[in-house]
Amino acid sequence: MSTEPIHTNLPDSGGHFGPYGGMFVPETLMTSLQELAAEYETAAKTAAFQDELAAHLRDFAGRPTPLYFAERLTERIGGPKIYLKREDLLHTGAHKINNALGQILLARKMGKKRIIAETGAGQHGVATATVAARFGFDCVIYMGAVDMERQALNVARMRFLGAEVVPVTAGQATLKEAINEAMRDWVTNVRTSHYILGSALGSHPYPMIVRDFQRVIGDETRAQILEKEGRLPDVIVACVGGGSNAIGMFYPFVGDAGVALVGVEAGGEGIVRGKHAARFQGGKLGVLQGTKTWVLADDDGQIELTHSVSAGLDYAAIGPEHSYLRDAGRASYDYATDEEALAAFRILAETEGIIPALESAHAIAWILKRGGEYSSGKLAVVNLSGRGDKDVQQAAQICGI
Numbered sequence: 001m002s003t004e005p006i007h008t009n010l011p012d013s014g015g016h017f018g019p020y021g022g023m024f025v026p027e028t029l030m031t032s033l034q035e036l037a038a039e040y041e042t043a044a045k046t047a048a049f050q051d052e053l054a055a056h057l058r059d060f061a062g063r064p065t066p067l068y069f070a071e072r073l074t075e076r077i078g079g080p081k082i083y084l085k086r087e088d089l090l091h092t093g094a095h096k097i098n099n100a101l102g103q104i105l106l107a108r109k110m111g112k113k114r115i116i117a118e119t120g121a122g123q124h125g126v127a128t129a130t131v132a133a134r135f136g137f138d139c140v141i142y143m144g145a146v147d148m149e150r151q152a153l154n155v156a157r158m159r160f161l162g163a164e165v166v167p168v169t170a171g172q173a174t175l176k177e178a179i180n181e182a183m184r185d186w187v188t189n190v191r192t193s194h195y196i197l198g199s200a201l202g203s204h205p206y207p208m209i210v211r212d213f214q215r216v217i218g219d220e221t222r223a224q225i226l227e228k229e230g231r232l233p234d235v236i237v238a239c240v241g242g243g244s245n246a247i248g249m250f251y252p253f254v255g256d257a258g259v260a261l262v263g264v265e266a267g268g269e270g271i272v273r274g275k276h277a278a279r280f281q282g283g284k285l286g287v288l289q290g291t292k293t294w295v296l297a298d299d300d301g302q303i304e305l306t307h308s309v310s311a312g313l314d315y316a317a318i319g320p321e322h323s324y325l326r327d328a329g330r331a332s333y334d335y336a337t338d339e340e341a342l343a344a345f346r347i348l349a350e351t352e353g354i355i356p357a358l359e360s361a362h363a364i365a366w367i368l369k370r371g372g373e374y375s376s377g378k379l380a381v382v383n384l385s386g387r388g389d390k391d392v393q394q395a396a397q398i399c400g401i
Contacts, residue, residue, distance in 0.1 A: 008254050010324070015204020018327065020294075020320035023203045024287050029183075032190045037205040039109055044212065049109075053102055053213075060134065061097045062090050063216065067224035067381070072351040079371040080234065080378035084354070085221050087245065087385050094357065094386030095217060095245045096127035100196055102213035104131040107194035114138045114193040118182040120147055120175035120241070121312030121359060122154025123386055124198030129163035139163040142181040144174040147311045153390050172305060175241075175315045179289050199242025200319035203290030207247075207320055214248025221381055222252050229379055235260040238383040239362040240333065241277070241312050243319035245385035254330060263322060264366045266308035267335035274305040278335040279318045280326060288317040294326075309338040309398070310358035310391075336365035344368055345388065345395055357386035358395065 015021045023033060043049040057063040065086045074082045087095040107115060115132045117139070119125030125141040132139035141158055145167045148155050158165050171177045179202075186195045200210040225233055236253060238246035240263035253259045268276035279294045286295035288303060295317040296304040308314040325331035336344070341358055344365035349355045356364060363382050371380060388395070395401075 017324035077371040080374040080380040088387035094123040099213040100127040112194040118178040122151040129161035201242040217248040218252035233379040261331035266313035267337040268307040277306040293320040312359040336362040340365040355388035
């Protein structure tokens with residue numbers, strides 16, 4: 001771990017978070033990425049843009065989301081007082097709408113009326129299709145064929161919203177391949193299309209843009225916990241695929257050394273090659289889909305197969321800022337297995353009347369497993385990044401319900 005001080009003003013002008021990040025893309029995309037970075041830099045400083053985004057987040061998406069005291073879950077664990085940040089209550093059912101709204105406004109500023117996106121669990125695809133419908137843009141969503149089968153409800157939602165959903169059958173037919181196809185489309189149609197990347201990964205400026213549009217989660221949480229408890233939490237927990245919900249929650253607390261930040265990756269069927277998607281468990285430094293970060297790859301640098309019961313966490317790389325925070329010792333990263341996540345899925349439903357997304361269930365699994373290590377006087381916040389409607393059929397089949 002590094003002993004360097006934590007920098008919250010990253011990335012630098014080249015898109016780097018320490019040794020991570022950057023712009024590893026075809027030359028044909030460089031101009032568009034530079035244009036996007038310039039438009040975002042202007043928008044971030046423009047009151048009219050920020051006010052319009054805030055209005056859409058409030059009136060269309062449903063912000064602010066509650067910070068909910070999970071009383072029965074707290075009693076069950078017998079450790080810290082547990083709060084859930086209820087991103088599951090947002091319009092479309094997950095945190096993804098925060099970023100989609102911000103990026104559609106940028107696309108409008110750039111005069112690009114055709115939207116491209118990738119999706120794994122379908123929540124980013126639904127959010128993108130939703131904002132495209134709201135603003136009257138054409139929308140094409142790329143989704144792995146395997147994910148389309150296990151997330152059929154979200155496929156139907158996207159199509160009802162007017163989006164074209166393109167199945168991707170190459171490779172594992174999951175999120176990595178969907179991103180590949182979206183990038184191919186973008187290279188071909190870069191002058192007319194904007195790619196709404198859904199997580200805090202890919203080439204600069206996307207990790208920065210997505211983080212900033214998602215930091216509303218952490219900003220609200222900070223104000224809400226201070227109002228409810230008069231102090232900051234002792235630990236914040238979030239699931240991590242690419243890492244958008246986690247970095248959005250973590251970022252406003254990075255400068256608070258007394259707040260532990262815990263990201264929970266997908267342990268799948270165990271930490272065996274090809275059976276999980278926990279990048280910090282056996283991964284290595286590499287470049288994937290535009291960014292340098294921690295990836296699951298073999299000794300020759302070839303990207304390994306991944307697995308998770310959760311389509312949204314089944315990805316071979318993690319956002320570069322998470323790699324930076326881990327190296328700096330500011331955030332720690334653990335994992336939950338499929339079995340643990342499915343158990344957490346049922347426990348939260350039975351104890352709190354809340355059915356979480358399988359992605360979010362990984363964070364719940366961590367607090368179930370590790371929460372008892374904290375005393376009853378401590379405070380924990382778990383980011384409930386999405387609701388589980390999309391996962392009920394899959395979970396019911398696995399659990400035999």
